Amino acid sequence: MSMNTLPATPPDDQDLIVIDTARNGLASVPGWRARGGRTTLIVLAVLLVAELIARVLAGGLPNPDWNFAQTDRKVEEMQAMAAAGETADVVLIGNSSVNAAFVSEDLERLTGLDNFYNAGLDGSAIRQTEDWALNVVVPLTRPEVVVIGLTSRDLNDASSANAEVFDNYLTSRGRARFMGEETSGQRVQRTLSGVSALVQVSPFIRDPAALVTQYSPGNPDSGEFVLPGEVYNLRPLDVARTRERALNDYTLGGIELESFGRLVDGLQAAGIEVVLVEMPFVAEDYLAMHPNGAADYDAYRATVESFASGRNLAYLDLTDYPWTTDEFYDFLHVNSTGIAIVNQALADGLLAAGA
Amino acid sequence: MVFNSFEFAVFLPLVFILYWTVLRKRQNLLLLAASYVFYGWWDWRFLSLIIVSTFTDFYVARAIAASEQAARRRLLMFVSVAVNLGILGFFKYFNFFIDSAAGILDSAGLEPNLPTLTILLPVGISFYTFQTLGYTIDVYRRKMEPTDELLSFAVYVAYFPQLVAGPIERASRLLPQIQRLRVRLTSPQIRSGLYLILLGLFRKVVIADGLAPMINEAFGRSGSGDWLRLLLGIYAFSLQIYGDFAGYSAIARGSSRLLGIELMENFRQPYLSRNITHFWRTWHISLSTWLRDYLYITLGGNRRGRIFTYRNLMITMLLGGLWHGAAWTFVVWGGLHGVYLAVHRSLRHKSPKAADDPFTLADIAPALATFHLVALSWIFFRADSFSQAWDYLQGIVSLRGGVPDPVTSGEMLALLIPLGLMSFVIDLAQRQARSQTAALEWPVLSRGLAYGVMILGLIVFSGGGTVPFIYFQF
Numbered sequence: 076m077s078m079n080t081l082p083a084t085p086p087d088d089q090d091l092i093v094i095d096t097a098r099n100g101l102a103s104v105p106g107w108r109a110r111g112g113r114t115t116l117i118v119l120a121v122l123l124v125a126e127l128i129a130r131v132l133a134g135g136l137p138n139p140d141w142n143f144a145q146t147d148r149k150v151e152e153m154q155a156m157a158a159a160g161e162t163a164d165v166v167l168i169g170n171s172s173v174n175a176a177f178v179s180e181d182l183e184r185l186t187g188l189d190n191f192y193n194a195g196l197d198g199s200a201i202r203q204t205e206d207w208a209l210n211v212v213v214p215l216t217r218p219e220v221v222v223i224g225l226t227s228r229d230l231n232d233a234s235s236a237n238a239e240v241f242d243n244y245l246t247s248r249g250r251a252r253f254m255g256e257e258t259s260g261q262r263v264q265r266t267l268s269g270v271s272a273l274v275q276v277s278p279f280i281r282d283p284a285a286l287v288t289q290y291s292p293g294n295p296d297s298g299e300f301v302l303p304g305e306v307y308n309l310r311p312l313d314v315a316r317t318r319e320r321a322l323n324d325y326t327l328g329g330i331e332l333e334s335f336g337r338l339v340d341g342l343q344a345a346g347i348e349v350v351l352v353e354m355p356f357v358a359e360d361y362l363a364m365h366p367n368g369a370a371d372y373d374a375y376r377a378t379v380e381s382f383a384s385g386r387n388l389a390y391l392d393l394t395d396y397p398w399t400t401d402e403f404y405d406f407l408h409v410n411s412t413g414i415a416i417v418n419q420a421l422a423d424g425l426l427a428a429g430a
Numbered sequence: 431m432v433f434n435s436f437e438f439a440v441f442l443p444l445v446f447i448l449y450w451t452v453l454r455k456r457q458n459l460l461l462l463a464a465s466y467v468f469y470g471w472w473d474w475r476f477l478s479l480i481i482v483s484t485f486t487d488f489y490v491a492r493a494i495a496a497s498e499q500a501a502r503r504r505l506l507m508f509v510s511v512a513v514n515l516g517i518l519g520f521f522k523y524f525n526f527f528i529d530s531a532a533g534i535l536d537s538a539g540l541e542p543n544l545p546t547l548t549i550l551l552p553v554g555i556s557f558y559t560f561q562t563l564g565y566t567i568d569v570y571r572r573k574m575e576p577t578d579e580l581l582s583f584a585v586y587v588a589y590f591p592q593l594v595a596g597p598i599e600r601a602s603r604l605l606p607q608i609q610r611l612r613v614r615l616t617s618p619q620i621r622s623g624l625y626l627i628l629l630g631l632f633r634k635v636v637i638a639d640g641l642a643p644m645i646n647e648a649f650g651r652s653g654s655g656d657w658l659r660l661l662l663g664i665y666a667f668s669l670q671i672y673g674d675f676a677g678y679s680a681i682a683r684g685s686s687r688l689l690g691i692e693l694m695e696n697f698r699q700p701y702l703s704r705n706i707t708h709f710w711r712t713w714h715i716s717l718s719t720w721l722r723d724y725l726y727i728t729l730g731g732n733r734r735g736r737i738f739t740y741r742n743l744m745i746t747m748l749l750g751g752l753w754h755g756a757a758w759t760f761v762v763w764g765g766l767h768g769v770y771l772a773v774h775r776s777l778r779h780k781s782p783k784a785a786d787d788p789f790t791l792a793d794i795a796p797a798l799a800t801f802h803l804v805a806l807s808w809i810f811f812r813a814d815s816f817s818q819a820w821d822y823l824q825g826i827v828s829l830r831g832g833v834p835d836p837v838t839s840g841e842m843l844a845l846l847i848p849l850g851l852m853s854f855v856i857d858l859a860q861r862q863a864r865s866q867t868a869a870l871e872w873p874v875l876s877r878g879l880a881y882g883v884m885i886l887g888l889i890v891f892s893g894g895g896t897v898p899f900i901y902f903q904f
Contacts, residue, residue, distance in 0.1 A: 117878025118885060125886050235647050260436035264892075277890040281640065315835055323651065 126273045133272035140249030140265065142278065145174075147249060149194055153215035156192070163192040163216040165425070168208050169224030171197035172354040175408040176224070176417045185422035192216055196244075200229045200237035201331045203244050205338040211253060213345060220348045222421070223338070226356065226407060227365065227375040228317070230331045233324035236316065237331070305410045307400035309360055317406075318364040325371040327378050339386060350389040350428060351379065352421060355398050355413070360406040391424040393417055431471035432898060433681040434635055441468065446688055450615060457612060461585045461689070468590035469553070476552035479517055484587045486513045487562040491569040491576035503570060510566040514559045521552055526756030554594030556753055560720055562587050565601035567724055574602045582609045591686040595678050595901040597696040597716035604691070612690030619687050622867045626684030628884055629856070629866075633677030636887040637849050639897040641666040641673075644842050649812060649822070656831025660822055662842045667812050668805045669846075669853055672701065674900045675714065680866065695866060698786045699857040701804075704796040706770040709804060711785040721750050739775065744768040754811070759819055763810040770803055789861050852887075 139147045156163070165188060167177050173195030182191040194212045196203065208221065228234060244250060248261040257265075267274040342349050353376075356362075365371035383390040402413030409417055431437050445464045453460045470477050490510045494503050519527075535541075565586070568574045577583050585608050592599060648655060648663020655663070679696035686693045700713035710718050726746040732739040744765065751764020789797070806823075813819035824830070859868045869880050 113874045114878045114881065117875060118882040121879060121882025121886060122889075233650075235650060238650075239643070258436065259440075263436060271889075273886075273889055280890045282643075315838070319835055319838055 122273075126271060129272035129276045133276050140247065140252070142243045142247040142249070143196070143198075145197060146244065146247075149196070150211065150215075150249065150253070153192070153194070153212065157215045161190065163190045163218045164188045165191045165220040165222060166208075166212055166216050166218040167191065167193045167195055167222045167224060168199075168204050168212060169195045169352075169354070170199045170204075170226060170229060171195065172226050172356075172407050172409075173224035173352075176354065176414055177222075177421065178414060178418055181415075181418040182422055182425075185419060186425055188425075192218070195224065198236065198240040199244075200231070200234065200241065201338065202237070202334045203241040204229075205334045205341070206245070208338060209341045211250075213342070213347065218347060220350060220425070221342050222350045222352055222425075224352045224354045225379060226354050227325075227372050228321040230327055230335065230375055230378065231322060231325050232329035232331050233326040234321050235323060236320035239320075304404050305412075307357070307403050307410075308405060310405065313405060314360075314364065317361075322365050322371070325366050325375075327374055332378065332382070335382065339388065348389075350391060350425065351383050352424070353379070353390070353392045353394050354407075355393045355396065355402075355409065355417065357398065357400055357403050357406040364406075389424075389428045391421065391428075393420055396420070431468050433678065433685075434631060434639075434892075434897075437471065442685055442688070449689055454613075455611070457689075458581050458585050458608060461590070461608075462581065462588060465585065465588040465590035465593060469588065469593055472553050473550070476550075476555075479521075479552055479555065480558060480588050481584075483514060483517065483559060483562050484584045486510060487566045487587070488577075488580055488583045491566045492578070494566070494570050495576045507566065507570045510563065514563045518555055518559045521550075521555055523752075523756045530758075557596045557598055558587055558593060560598050560717075560753075561601075564598070564720060564724060565605075568601055577601075577605055577609065579609060589686075589691075591682040591689070591691075592693055595675070595682070595899055596714075597679060597682065597694045598720050599693060599716065603694065607691045615688070615690055619690070622870060623684045623687035625867050625870055626680045626687065628684075628881065628888075629869075630677040630680030630682075630684060632884040632887055633673040633680065633853070633856075634899070635677075636673075636884075636891045637853050638670045638673035638677060638900075640845060640849055640891050641670045642897055644845060645670055645812070649814075649818070655825060656834045656838075657826050657829045658831075658834035658839050659842065660825045660830075662839065662846055664805050664809055664812075664822075664826075665850070666842070666846055667808050668701070668801070669850055671808065671811070671900055672697070673853060678899050678901060683866075699789075699861045701801050701854075702789050702793070702797050702857055702861050703785065703800050704783065704793050705800055706767070706774050706803060708785040709800055710767070710771065717750070717753070721746050721753075725749060736776070740772040743771050743775070747771065757815075759810045759813050759816055762816065762819070763807050766807040766810065770807075786861065786864060788864070789858060 141147050141150065165182070165186075167173055174193060174197055175195075177191075177193050177195070179191035179193055183189065192212075194207070194216075196207060199207065204223070212218075213221070228237070231237060248257060248265050251257040251261050252265075264274065339349050362369045362372050380390065382388075396416065398413075402409055402416060404410040431441060441464075445460065449457055449460055466477055466480075469480065487510055490506050494506045497503050497506070565574075565576075565583075569576045577586075582605060586599075586601060586605050589599075589604070589608070645663055645667045648659055648666070651659065676697040683693045683695070694716055696714060696716050698712040698715070700709050703709040703712055726742055729742040729745060730738055731742060745768075747764040747768030748761055749764070751760040751762070751767070754760045754763070809822050810816075810819045813822060860866055862868070863871065865871075869877055872880065
């Protein structure tokens with residue numbers, strides 16, 4: 076049967092190149108190569124200029140496999156420990172308040188225990204901590220005790236920052252490679268980022284705010300934590316971000332709490348003792364950043380306390396101290412005076428718990 | 431497999447080389463195998479649905495053409511409709527109708543205990559069922575003869591460049607191209623095909639995916655975000671859905687052109703439309719013309735007076751909304767457009783210009799008004815629920831939050847303005863030249879710069895993870 080057809084005509088027939096399958100040949104018409112060649116040269120020039128600009132900029136920027144230089148550094152440290160056959164007695168996990176507060180050497184001295192390791196990650200909420208601890212930290216360090224430092228932002232299901240940071244971690248090529256899930260595309264990206272500064276800086280062009288929020292400008296390449304200062308400083312950007320993105324629409328009892336349960340269950344199933352630590356803050360500033368002020372925080376505390384007692388976990392409350400701004404450099408992070416206090420308190424708590 | 435993936439970057443060149451060299455006499459066999467691999471990459475089990483649809487419409491259409499008895503023809507047509515819409519209805523709408531029925535019974539004081547099922551939605555099901563259905567309807571209406579080549583028909587149903595998100599091609603246009611051997615591929619075809627792929631990737635990866643985090647954030651905060659964040663979020667979504675879908679369509683057309691097969695234009699700069707009627711002549715053209723030809727005209731079109739015309743417009747747009755997704759928010763979205771179209775028609779304002787006439791300064795105000803009407807409707811399209819859409823709208827109208835947070839707004843604008851401008855410039859260039867591939871005719875320097883910027887954008891934005899095409903869920 077025949078069709079009443081309206082076959083589409085090719086765009087035009089001014090053949091410059093013809094792939095004629097009858098002859099399987101390739102013919103060219105003068106002029107095409109020259110024009111195509113000039114266009115290609117301009118494209119290459121654009122890319123070259125961009126690459127040169129990126130190289131100038133990239134000098135001070137990190138190129139993290141885990142989308143976060145700090146994570147890269149900690150993975151490397153733990154891999155070195157594992158390669159040397161070392162294990163950790165006590166591992167600390169949590170967000171930047173943990174990362175900033177606990178010093179392994181101080182804790183080892185104060186407790187007499189060997190090998191503390193601070194695996195806290197800036198910006199990490201419970202979902203990320205769960206994945207990080209169970210899939211990366213525990214297999215590499217094989218600890219006997221895991222201390223989970225908590226703040227109210229950790230359990231906020233509605234936090235857009237929690238979701239964003241978790242997604243950033245989850246989609247990193249470093250994690251994919253570590254978990255044996257690296258895709259071909261990620262492999263290509265990893266290879267290219269080692270060669271091209273443009274590929275390396277592209278995360279910061281897509282999200283310039285990441286530079287401000289995720290990287291310490293003092294030492295971005297190593298991902299090392301650098302104490303930004305000793306004097307209390309309430310920076311408007313930090314306040315806005317915490318209020319708008321970390322504590323926004325404060326909601327408890329969903330995905331983060333479920334993740335918390337899986338984290339503790341997973342650790343206990345591996346025979347690891349779990350200690351919860353409530354991290355300190357500057358109450359007059361931090362509580363006001365919650366949508367409903369202290370009421371949100373009280374609800375959070377009730378949730379955590381109920382969680383801890385329901386699972387019979389050791390729960391150390393570091394907020395139970397007459398904190399002032401003299402011990403903090405911002406509303407959630409202690410300075411060196413505060414560091415000495417929290418390390419002593421944790422050491423005492425661990426010894427009292429029989430760790 | 432998605433167009434913006436590494437897998438497709440390998441798949442298409444491989445198919446292209448085989449297609450034009452060693453398998454050039456088996457092009458359709460290769461296309462069918464490639465299409466099934468392309469689709470099976472998601473979930474091979476759903477290939478069975480495509481195969482059922484293929485066999486049903488191939489044989490039903492032949493039986494319809496062979497019969498002169500009106501009753502038998504109608505019965506056969508019913509079989510095709512029942513199979514296609516039955517598959518679509520079960521996989522896409524089963525739980526929607528059960529939930530809706532339960533809601534009605536519940537509000538009537540009854541306490542229903544109706545079963546719901548965990549059903550996966552097969553990718554692209556709405557597209558290929560409409561395409562095969564359109565073929566059988568055309569045969570039934572004696573607008574075309576059925577094909578007797580099962581292989582060609584199977585390729586027509588499953589053709590990978592347009593299988594999962596259209597354009598919804600008409601058999602009278604696509605089948606003849608599949609049936610004839612493609613023996614020549616010209617340089618303009620290669621150049622314009624590659625350009626369309628580049629342009630489509632740019633729209634998708636840079637514009638649509640670049641804006642995605644901001645939109646997720648705005649809609650995630652629909653109940654509490656400040657008004658400016660919500661407002662910018664809806665502008666961003668308007669650009670995202672356009673970039674996403676027009677990008678997909680451009681990649682589909684470009685990929686297909688490299689195989690010597692022309693697909694229809696699905697978008698013609700819809701946000702430059704002077705009125706809502708023009709918008710629907712330039713937005714998702716393959717669906718709007720499908721709905722016009724197979725639904726609106728079947729209902730009577732504009733042949734029975736104004737009231738019936740408005741009724742038909744409303745029914746068409748409501749069902750068009752429901753086609754997008756099994757949720758009342760899509761019905762509201764369609765209903766809003768039905769109202770827009772009916773009101774515009776009632777004003778009897780007939781623009782002296784065609785929908786794709788070049789854009790002039792005098793078009794700015796009407797285009798902005800049309801854009802804002804469309805943007806308003808996108809709130810319902812994007813929202814997860816009617817209450818979320820309402821919260822979102824309320825947040826904007828009530829200027830919730832007072833003076834917006836300058837940090838968040840600044841971040842949003844820093845991305846929205848440049849990406850919005852790029853989208854506008856591309857559209858303007860296309861509209862003024864009345865060509866999707868206008869840049870191919872530019873002087874060497876401008877063309878080189880345009881390509882360079884697009885490739886640069888792809889390098890920068892492609893590391894942000896693969897975001898699925900929005901229309902895949904439909």
